Amino acid sequence: MSSDILEGILKDVFREQELIKIKVERRKRRKEVTIIEGIDPKTFDLRDLVSQLKSELACGGTAKNGRIELQGDHRNKAKEILVRMGFAPSNIVVE
Secondary structure, three states, rough: OOOOHHHHHHHHHHHHHEEEEEEEEEEEHHHHHHHHOOOOOOOOOHHHHHHHHHHOOEEEEEEEEOOEEEEEHHHHHHHHHHHHOOOOOEEEEEE
């Protein structure tokens, strides 16, 4: 088996096992920020993942401290996108 195939299989396994939490925090001036936690930054490139989410949700955002922050309340749409990316829906908790 080549290393690329093995790496792809391992990523699929990690996608199915991770517990991902999606929640909304209020920031100053009542701004809402969607927080996505629980995606292992060693396994997945968070910057690439946040770039995909930002383009599909048409919002700003960043990846820092091992979590993804998106401007606005995008809890349900973010879950749908993560499921399409291959994450198990039973492991995604929307708070």
